[in-house]
Amino acid sequence: MPPIISVSNLSKTYASGFCALKNINLDIRAGEILALLGPNGAGKTTLIGIICGIVNPSEGRVSVEGHDIVKDYRVTRSMIGLVPQELTTDAFESVWSAVTFSRRLFGRRDDPALIERILRDLSLFDKRNSEIRTLSGGMKRRILIAKALSHEPRILFLDEPTAGVDIELRKDMWQIVASLRASGVTIILTTHYIEEAEAIADRIGIIDKGELILVEDKTVLMQKLGKKQLIVHLREKLEALPSNLAVYDLVLAEDGRSLTYTYTTGHDGRSVMALLEDIAAAAIEFSDITTRESRLEDIFVQLVRQRK
Amino acid sequence: MNFRAVRAIYIFEMARTLRTLLQSIISPVISTSLYFVVFGAAIGSRISEIDGVKYGAFIVPGLIMLMLLTQSIANASFGIFFPKFSGTIYELLSAPLSFVEMVLGFVGAAATKSIILGLIILATASLFVPITIVHPIFMLAFLILTAVSFSLLGFIIGIWADRFEKLQVVPLLLITPLTFLGGSFYSINILPPVWRTVTLFNPVVYLISGFRWSFFGKADVNIGASLGATFLFLFVCLIVVWRMFATGYRLKV
Ligand SMILES: Nc1ncnc2c1ncn2[C@@H]1O[C@H](COP(=O)(O)OP(=O)(O)OP(=O)(O)O)[C@@H](O)[C@H]1O
Ligand SMILES: [Mg+2]
Numbered sequence: 001m002p003p004i005i006s007v008s009n010l011s012k013t014y015a016s017g018f019c020a021l022k023n024i025n026l027d028i029r030a031g032e033i034l035a036l037l038g039p040n041g042a043g044k045t046t047l048i049g050i051i052c053g054i055v056n057p058s059e060g061r062v063s064v065e066g067h068d069i070v071k072d073y074r075v076t077r078s079m080i081g082l083v084p085q086e087l088t089t090d091a092f093e094s095v096w097s098a099v100t101f102s103r104r105l106f107g108r109r110d111d112p113a114l115i116e117r118i119l120r121d122l123s124l125f126d127k128r129n130s131e132i133r134t135l136s137g138g139m140k141r142r143i144l145i146a147k148a149l150s151h152e153p154r155i156l157f158l159d160e161p162t163a164g165v166d167i168e169l170r171k172d173m174w175q176i177v178a179s180l181r182a183s184g185v186t187i188i189l190t191t192h193y194i195e196e197a198e199a200i201a202d203r204i205g206i207i208d209k210g211e212l213i214l215v216e217d218k219t220v221l222m223q224k225l226g227k228k229q230l231i232v233h234l235r236e237k238l239e240a241l242p243s244n245l246a247v248y249d250l251v252l253a254e255d256g257r258s259l260t261y262t263y264t265t266g267h268d269g270r271s272v273m274a275l276l277e278d279i280a281a282a283a284i285e286f287s288d289i290t291t292r293e294s295r296l297e298d299i300f301v302q303l304v305r306q307r308k
Numbered sequence: 309m310n311f312r313a314v315r316a317i318y319i320f321e322m323a324r325t326l327r328t329l330l331q332s333i334i335s336p337v338i339s340t341s342l343y344f345v346v347f348g349a350a351i352g353s354r355i356s357e358i359d360g361v362k363y364g365a366f367i368v369p370g371l372i373m374l375m376l377l378t379q380s381i382a383n384a385s386f387g388i389f390f391p392k393f394s395g396t397i398y399e400l401l402s403a404p405l406s407f408v409e410m411v412l413g414f415v416g417a418a419a420t421k422s423i424i425l426g427l428i429i430l431a432t433a434s435l436f437v438p439i440t441i442v443h444p445i446f447m448l449a450f451l452i453l454t455a456v457s458f459s460l461l462g463f464i465i466g467i468w469a470d471r472f473e474k475l476q477v478v479p480l481l482l483i484t485p486l487t488f489l490g491g492s493f494y495s496i497n498i499l500p501p502v503w504r505t506v507t508l509f510n511p512v513v514y515l516i517s518g519f520r521w522s523f524f525g526k527a528d529v530n531i532g533a534s535l536g537a538t539f540l541f542l543f544v545c546l547i548v549v550w551r552m553f554a555t556g557y558r559l560k561v
Contacts, residue, residue, distance in 0.1 A: 082398070
């Protein structure tokens with residue numbers, strides 16, 4: 001299947017001369033959830049801005065279902081919903097009229113039943129007649145989501161949708177994301193909560209200093225770069241590693257009370273068994289075994305740190 | 309053509325006016341009445357007639373023009389400046405909306421407001437002095453053309469301005485002086501010849517003169533020149549707006 005969004009050789013240099021994106025190439029698959037991760041100022045919002053028509057690209061091109069975002073902007077923008085990073089809402093409008101306005105802006109016929117359903121899903125329906133300025137920050141975030149969904153986009157960009165949002169709303173949000181994905185909507189999101197990306201994304205893209213340093217299926221990424229650790233807690237203090245254990249990449253703790261074995265997640269686990277057998281053969285008694293798995297967060301930190 | 313979007317912007321902008329009824333309608337009416345009392349009653353008692361028109365009536369077209377120009381600019385510039393300032397512009401930029409449609413929505417609403425305002429001021433003035441309009445069709449045409457042109461100018465200013473103060477600069481330093489000096493309250497024919505010639509470089513003279521002609525059938529400058537100047541101004545504004553959008557000037561980064 002051809003990609004739903006295709007970004008090729010995209011660069012952005014702001015008027016200040018700052019180069020925020022450097023030659024980005026990225027294909028986004030229809031129906032997937034792609035999480036874009038990257039430190040502050042990496043260029044995530046800039047990339048989203050270009051695809052949505054808010055930022056002018058300096059070089060390169062983007063197409064959405066084969067339509068160029070500059071030449072065929074009407075077609076491409078009709079397909080895209082955007083929840084911006086900043087909480088930017090009108091102050092004096094009511095929730096209902098603000099969301100209705102968004103739908104009209106995208107050229108869609110009024111559909112009060114749909115707007116009601118969206119507001120109910122976001123627990124905003126009770127507030128539909130309130131002026132937006134009287135609502136809390138989390139409510140305003142919901143309004144931005146409702147506005148983005150009002151025109152039934154097939155592609156949804158969520159730029160840090162969970163920043164400053166409580167646990168309840170965060171759960172609601174992922175519920176909505178999951179049901180949108182189930183209905184075939186392609187979702188691109190950015191977040192600094194990496195465990196979120198780990199939980200819901202199909203693919204992970206990592207941007208750093210304007211460069212896309214990696215795009216990979218989440219499971220592949222975790223297998224390739226994820227590490228596991230097996231920690232063997234010893235009954236008695238060990239002074240040095242016995243020779244039959246030298247073949248393993250083992251670290252003896254300073255206090256001599258534990259052994260740590262590090263291996264990759266993709267491993268079949270046979271060596272773990274061999275290790276335990278060899279420990280037993282060396283007549284080392286252990287009281288407990290614990291394991292640790294590196295999270296996406298560790299991988300992310302490691303990748304970004306490597307480039308510093 | 310995304311007519312739904314044009315309508316949505318138009319309705320949104322008109323709703324904003326209704327919310328701020330006091331400052332958008334009532335305050336211009338009050339200030340016009342004040343001008344009327346000061347100029348009409350105080351000075352009018354000394355100058356009885358200009359070109360055979362009672363002074364009180366003579367200043368009505370100029371007063372309407374003054375309000376029309378300042379209010380068109382104020383409304384349209386604020387209408388587009390505010391989304392830029394608050395950040396809600398992101399939605400307009402990410403919508404399937406051409407610049408023509410955005411202009412139609414914003415400028416259309418600003419011009420509508422000014423036209424309504426102009427008519428309200430006309431009605432208010434007619435409470436003070438009897439007014440007859442010799443060429444009502446031309447009167448409306450000038451009213452509409454001027455409202456549209458200066459709403460466009462306001463739109464341009466709103467896009468150009470990156471700080472609140474800049475919204476005030478052009479109206480305060482340019483439009484208000486040009487209007488006062490453009491014969492709102494006098495006929496430029498009473499000026500010494502040198503100053504009269506200088507005044508002819510003031511484009512607002514042509515607007516006021518033409519508008520006054522539609523009321524009384526008498527003008528300071530040729531009516532053809534007035535119409536020509538009005539269209540020229542409209543055309544220049546359209547070109548500027550078009551260039552701004554083509555380059556994403558101060559809307560897109
Ligand atoms: N209008 C602008 N003019 C000049 N530089 C800009 C502009 N907008 C953004 N930048 C710069 O471009 C870089 C990328 O910004 P961007 O907002 O895309 O980062 P981000 O990855 O979204 O960061 P965050 O996680 O903080 O949201 C930053 O260094 C920022 O300072
Ligand atoms: Mg950002």
